[in-house]
Amino acid sequence: MRHLARLIVIAWTMLRFGLDELALSGFRQRWVRLLVRLMTIGRQLDAPRGVRLRMALERLGPIFVKFGQVLSTRRDLLPPDLSDELARLQDDVPPFPAAQARALVEKAYGRPIEAIFASFEAEPVASASIAQVHFATLKNGREVAVKVLRPGMLPVIDDDLRLLRTLAIWVERLFADGRRLKPREVVAEFDGYLHDELDLVREAANGAQLRRNMDGLNLVMVPEMVWDLCTSTVIVMERMHGVPISQMDRLREAGVDIPKLARDGVTIFFTQVFRDGFFHADMHPGNIQVSLDPRTFGRYIALDFGIIGTLTEVDKDYLAQNFIAFFRRDYKRVAELHVESGWVPADTRIEALEGAIRAVCEPHFDRPLKDISLGQVLMRLFQTSRRFNVEIQPQLVLLQKTLLNIEGLGRQLDPELDLWTTAKPFLERWMNEQVGWRGLVARLEKEAPHYARLLPELPRLVHQALAAQARPPADSPALLALLAEQRATRRLLQGILWAAAGFVLGAVVVRVLTHAAG
16 A cells, blocks of 8 residues: 555656656657647646756655666756756755754764864755755864765655565566566665665765775875764765866866866776776766865865675676777677676577677777767667577666766766777776786785695694594405595695695795886
């Protein structure tokens, strides 16, 4: 009944703001236009369609706001009036009252707000779907930003997620592609991401990890957390001074190199994905600023760490090989990787899959980013994948979403940016470090402590294992077999010991030679 009630609310909201008219207005058939006229009789739809769409998403709640945020980055897929209005969802969601924010802060700390802050700005500087941010000053004079979780969020999100789970079950049952698309797994991933956002301590930990990872790159700044004042509903961090990346005119007037900024964004993204396996997965313009401080001029400022993506070493290696194969136009290797990873059935004809991938991707190479629509490429790949029963990988949903955000951001910064040319050297260098001498040395150093502990224990462990075996009679054939097995075991152990010793010695020699060469 609750799901039915929520569906009624969604349908009523769509009718109230005229989203049905918006969805059908693109059809040119006469009977569809007549249907639209009949459906809009008696309804006042005077507001622009972009305003109506934004207001409907805000009314429906945080999940729909997140959907609108993603859409706002795809200006190639939406008319300008819609994308401009949806961009207001990035940091212009209506705030909750200042008095309520103050009460939430005092409840989190169990003491008056004046006992913690020298000053606290009542009006929020930013208001998003999950939380809002107030500027404040600590007693020691340090400027900070205070993020406060919206009240009553958990029940709303849980209700919508339950509805999505039900819809996912019906999608699997009713549609031919339902099982292949794994809608229940995708909803489960989305569930985890949203609930992670509701725990602000987790967000603070994500920010601290990202700050450590990016230290030394000199391309992006991440605020420092004030851990003594971080709770599950309120967190305090260093205040960052920058210009929102969406304000392109201000950045140009300040002398920021916009094309370099676009290239740096690609470098930051691929560094987080392939070097660290830990990436900011909510990189819409509302979460990114640019520093104009002379000491850090032109650097990115990353904000809002509620959604972070992680990749295993296997995921990183597979993705890097796929990207490099795409950049080299080695479509056969792309097809082989799909088979090796299990994304397509083992009996798939490599030549057929290779030809299908080539037909989709080849027309899009050698073009600037402004002439490439990743959305269209993904759509055609999806249509092609149906023929080969490609299974959607839920663990990569966040990465796919972030790639769309990166494309939208790059399109705004520099329409002439060649994404392929910018990313290819980085990925090739990363692969060389993984499979070349540097990668070998790094792995040897990582595993050396483990083998150093294991080697002295091997003789004792072998002796204990052999002594634990029951001794049969002296003239028993089993004894002769056991003695032969022991001799074979000793030879095997000697080989292992010598190999391990050589392994450790090789690590030491390579390390010495590497330092000498450096």
